[in-house]
Amino acid sequence: MAVYTHLGAEDLASLIATYDVGELVSAKGIAEGVSNSNWLIETTGADGAGARFILTMYERRIELDDLPFFLGLLDHLSAHGAPVPRTIHCRDGDAYQLIDGKAVALIEFLPGVSVDQPTPAQARAVGAALAEMHRAAHDFPMERANTLDIGESLRVLQHCGGNALATVDPALPEMIDHAARLSAAWPQGLPQAVCHTDLFPDNVLMRGSSVTGMIDFYFACTDAMAYDIAVTHAAWSFDKSGGRFDRAIGRALLAGYESVRPLDPVERQSLPVLAQGACLRFVASRAEDWLETPVDALVTRKDPMDYVRRLHFYAEAGDNPFHPAAD
Amino acid sequence: MAVYTHLGAEDLASLIATYDVGELVSAKGIAEGVSNSNWLIETTGADGAGARFILTMYERRIELDDLPFFLGLLDHLSAHGAPVPRTIHCRDGDAYQLIDGKAVALIEFLPGVSVDQPTPAQARAVGAALAEMHRAAHDFPMERANTLDIGESLRVLQHCGGNALATVDPALPEMIDHAARLSAAWPQGLPQAVCHTDLFPDNVLMRGSSVTGMIDFYFACTDAMAYDIAVTHAAWSFDKSGGRFDRAIGRALLAGYESVRPLDPVERQSLPVLAQGACLRFVASRAEDWLETPVDALVTRKDPMDYVRRLHFYAEAGDNPFHPAAD
Numbered sequence: 001m002a003v004y005t006h007l008g009a010e011d012l013a014s015l016i017a018t019y020d021v022g023e024l025v026s027a028k029g030i031a032e033g034v035s036n037s038n039w040l041i042e043t044t045g046a047d048g049a050g051a052r053f054i055l056t057m058y059e060r061r062i063e064l065d066d067l068p069f070f071l072g073l074l075d076h077l078s079a080h081g082a083p084v085p086r087t088i089h090c091r092d093g094d095a096y097q098l099i100d101g102k103a104v105a106l107i108e109f110l111p112g113v114s115v116d117q118p119t120p121a122q123a124r125a126v127g128a129a130l131a132e133m134h135r136a137a138h139d140f141p142m143e144r145a146n147t148l149d150i151g152e153s154l155r156v157l158q159h160c161g162g163n164a165l166a167t168v169d170p171a172l173p174e175m176i177d178h179a180a181r182l183s184a185a186w187p188q189g190l191p192q193a194v195c196h197t198d199l200f201p202d203n204v205l206m207r208g209s210s211v212t213g214m215i216d217f218y219f220a221c222t223d224a225m226a227y228d229i230a231v232t233h234a235a236w237s238f239d240k241s242g243g244r245f246d247r248a249i250g251r252a253l254l255a256g257y258e259s260v261r262p263l264d265p266v267e268r269q270s271l272p273v274l275a276q277g278a279c280l281r282f283v284a285s286r287a288e289d290w291l292e293t294p295v296d297a298l299v300t301r302k303d304p305m306d307y308v309r310r311l312h313f314y315a316e317a318g319d320n321p322f323h324p325a326a327d
Numbered sequence: 328m329a330v331y332t333h334l335g336a337e338d339l340a341s342l343i344a345t346y347d348v349g350e351l352v353s354a355k356g357i358a359e360g361v362s363n364s365n366w367l368i369e370t371t372g373a374d375g376a377g378a379r380f381i382l383t384m385y386e387r388r389i390e391l392d393d394l395p396f397f398l399g400l401l402d403h404l405s406a407h408g409a410p411v412p413r414t415i416h417c418r419d420g421d422a423y424q425l426i427d428g429k430a431v432a433l434i435e436f437l438p439g440v441s442v443d444q445p446t447p448a449q450a451r452a453v454g455a456a457l458a459e460m461h462r463a464a465h466d467f468p469m470e471r472a473n474t475l476d477i478g479e480s481l482r483v484l485q486h487c488g489g490n491a492l493a494t495v496d497p498a499l500p501e502m503i504d505h506a507a508r509l510s511a512a513w514p515q516g517l518p519q520a521v522c523h524t525d526l527f528p529d530n531v532l533m534r535g536s537s538v539t540g541m542i543d544f545y546f547a548c549t550d551a552m553a554y555d556i557a558v559t560h561a562a563w564s565f566d567k568s569g570g571r572f573d574r575a576i577g578r579a580l581l582a583g584y585e586s587v588r589p590l591d592p593v594e595r596q597s598l599p600v601l602a603q604g605a606c607l608r609f610v611a612s613r614a615e616d617w618l619e620t621p622v623d624a625l626v627t628r629k630d631p632m633d634y635v636r637r638l639h640f641y642a643e644a645g646d647n648p649f650h651p652a653a654d
Contacts, residue, residue, distance in 0.1 A: 008443030009533070025534065026438045028367055029358035040355055040367060042438065111353045111369065116335030206336070207352065294621075 005037050005057055005102065012041070012055075015099065018090040019106055020046050021053065035060050035218070040109065052109035053088060057102050064103055069144045070217055071095040071105055073137070073194060078108070080136035083129055083211050085110050110213030112205025120252035121209040123236055127256025129211040130199060130232055134225045135261060137194035146197065146221040150186050150277045153284040154179040160287055168290050169305050172283075178311070179280050186277065187224070187270035195228035196220055200235045226267040229257055230274035231281075233321075234310050242309035250321050258324075271322040272314055279311035332364050332384055332429065339368070339382075342426065345417040346433055347373050348380065362387050362545070367436065379436035380415060384429050391430055396471045397544055398422040398432055400464070400521060405435070407463035410456055410538050412437050437540030439532025447579035448536040450563055454583025456538040457526060457559055461552045462588060464521035473524065473548040477513050477604045480611040481506040487614055495617050496632050499610075505638070506607050513604065514597035517551035524548060524555055527562045553594040556584055557601035558608075561637050564648075569636035577648050585651075598649040599641055606638035 007015075009027070016024045022044030030038045037057040045051035058067070071087040072095065078086040085108035087095050096105040115122055154176070157165065162173035196203070198219040205213035237250035257263075286304035293301050314321070334342075336354070343351045349371030357365045364384040372378035385394070398414040399422070405413040412435035414422050423432040442449055481503070484492065489500035523530070525546040532540035564577035584590075613631035620628050641648070 006443075009440035010443055012440065024440060026532075027440050028355070030367070031356035031358045040357070113336035113339065113351060113354050116333075116337055205353075 005059065007039070007057070011099065012039070015104065016041065016043060018097065019088055020091055021051055021088065021106070022046055022048065025050070041106070054085070054107045054109055055104060056107060057099070057104045059102065066144060067096050067103055067105070069142045070220060072142060073140060073217055073220055074107065076140045077133060077136045082133045082136040083110070083213050084133065085213060085215060110205055110215070112207050112212035114202050114204060115206055116201065118201065118236060118249060119209065120248045122206060123249045123252040124256035125206070125209050125211050126199070126204055126232065126236065127253040128260050129204070129214060130196070130228060131257045131260035133196065133214060134193045134228065140194050143222045144220065146223045148197070148219065148281050148285070149223070150179065150183045150280065153277070153280045154183050156284040156288050160291055164291050165287060168287060169308070171308060172287060172304060175280065175283055175308065178276070179284070182273060182277050182280065185273060187273060190224035190226050190267055190270060191264070192222055193225050194220055195223045195225060197223065197228055197231055199228070199232045224274070226263065226270055227274045227278065229254070230271055231278040234275055234278045234307070238310055240306065242306040242313070245313055245321065247321070251324065254322065255324065268322060269319065272317070272319055275314040276311050279307040279314065282307040283311065332386065334366070334384070338426065339366070342431065343368065343370060345424065346415055347418055348378055348415065348433070349373055349375065352377070368433070381412070381434045381436055382431060383434060384426070384431045386429065393471060394423050394430055394432070396469045397547060399469060400467060400544055400547055401434065403467045404460060404463045409460045409463040410437070410540050411460065411544070412540060412542060437532055437542070439534050439539030441529050441531060442533055443528065445528065445563060445576060446536065447575045449533060450576045450579040451583035452533070452536050452538050453526070453531055453559065453563065454580040455587050456531070456541060457523070457555060458584045458587035460523065460541060461520045461555065467521050470549045471547065473550045475524070475546065475608050475612070476550070477506065477510045477607065480604070480607045481510050483611040483615050487618055491618050492614060495614060498635060499614060499631060502607065502610055502635065505603070506611070509600060509604050509607065512600060514551070514600060517553050517594055517597060518591070519549055520552050521547055522550045522552060522555035524550065524558055526555070526559045551601070553590065553597055554601045554605065556581070557598055558605040561602055561605045561634070565637055567633065569633040569640070572640055572648065574648070578651065581649065582651065595649060596646065599644070599646055602641040603638050606634045606641065609634040610638065
């Protein structure tokens with residue numbers, strides 16, 4: 001939540017001049033993005049009627065080689081009707097350019113706000129939007145491997161080590177064995193597409209019960225669509241601590257998804273395992289961040305146990321949370 | 328540079344509903360404000376044509392008792408034609424309200440960007456805008472003492488102590504004596520008004536060579552208008568490190584000011600001392616922050632020596648930088 005690089009008005013004005021979007025009117029650094037800096041930019045617009053954009057500077061983690069995938073995906077999805085911001089190309093046609101060795105891209109601004117406490121109607125709309133995204137992504141010609149799959153979660157937890165994990169919480173070390181079991185039993189051969197894999201409420205813009213935008217595709221990769229559903233289910237259907245599952249939200253999310261793209265039986269059967277794997281991804285990254293963040297650093301560490309609790313819920317509930325008729 | 332408090336879409340929507348500004352369309356936390364959280368808010372507007380605002384949540388430092396002064400000042404200055412955002416009052420007429428014990432206010436959004444490397448034409452416009460602000464503030468009925476005056480700078484430096492200051496830079500401890508001398512020689516009886524006292528480039532919005540907004544009045548207080556000029560002169564007329572004075576910028580700033588409100592001879596004579604006092608204020612606050620900030624904290628500490636160098640320049644140059652004819 002920060003702007004890592006200072007871009008002065010002069011830098012911004014000359015950058016904006018490379019696009020056909022009119023002149024710079026206003027620029028505010030926005031407190032979004034963990035690994036990049038973002039500005040909300042207003043210009044006079046190509047037609048003089050005013051226009052707004054998100055300018056993103058990629059600070060770290062994102063490999064330059066991946067940018068054509070991420071930015072091309074936005075173009076593909078928005079062109080196919082998914083509520084996703086398109087990439088603005090500069091006059092030369094480039095989707096990104098370099099400033100002081102860092103890549104920057106101009107992205108369409110979409111209205112809407114991120115909800116904290118979704119209603120079933122909102123969850124249903126999010127499920128439908130995810131399915132629309134999967135459908136729109138189907139003929140996207142590029143591929144990207146999931147670098148944060150169950151194998152990587154296992155490696156991260158092993159690398160932290162049981163002793164260090166125990167300093168965070170006594171129940172954390174057993175996640176290593178859990179990850180090993182899940183990795184061995186991971187479903188293979190499920191239908192794939194480009195997946196968002198990080199569709200938290202923060203990454204969905206809504207107005208009322210309509211999805212106006214899905215954003216932050218920087219974990220997007222080619223994976224099982226059912227895994228993307230599992231991530232979204234785990235991210236939306238619980239209170240913050242993961243202690244309370246909201247059946248109505250989970251059910252609405254799945255129903256919304258299936259209103260656009262029905263699941264096949266093998267996908268549905270795999271959801272309990274995929275959901276545990278989704279939880280483990282966040283357990284692993286949060287545990288690693290927790291152990292690497294100095295105690296007196298001025299950033300809030302996210303508790304990995306929030307996702308251990310979700311994982312236990314999924315492990316115990318079996319396929320019950322995913323059956324439309326179950327109660 | 329952060330958003331300290333999370334406000335969900337639901338909190339924001341019910342807050343916005345207390346104002347006559349239409350419905351919430353979009354909200355982005357912005358990376359501005361050291362002691363408060365800010366959001367750039369878009370609504371449908373009272374007339375349906377769309378409107379934008381800055382929502383500020385006062386997190387610390389600002390005393391609730393001071394808010395009527397700060398927010399009333401914005402109303403007074405904007406009503407008197409100064410380029411200052413007005414306060415939006417809620418339907419009940421209140422300028423601020425409390426959420427979870429923290430005050431929040433809705434402020435007009437003004438376009439423009441902050442320049443890094445001002446041109447003389449821009450500096451002239453800023454000088455003129457400052458004078459317009461002083462003129463507009465003249466009949467503002469409220470007063471607020473300057474809590475960061477030269478006496479306070481002296482106290483802060485003494486409280487840090489020479490030994491601690493020397494750990495930052497060997498040339499820093501002598502600032503204690505310098506502050507004591509300035510405090511004893513501080514000009515009295517200069518013409519007063521409400522002053523901004525923090526008019527850095529960050530706090531001025533411009534389009535081209537026009538000032539579209541002066542913002543962040545949370546250090547505003549009743550003080551000598553010449554002191555406000557001195558702060559602005561020190562903040563605008565040097566490179567970042569304070570090592571190089573830009574005579575053309577300093578001269579344009581003063582000329583712009585005097586195009587609206589000519590200085591009287593006593594004010595002009597006092598500028599060298601006031602400018603050193605202005606520098607000491609930033610030396611003191613930066614030194615205190617430097618010593619209080621852990622070395623491994625994820626925030627950038629501002630070097631107090633940037634303002635020690637400015638102070639030395641003013642101490643050695645005498646009234647030369649402030650004479651329109653000098654070169």
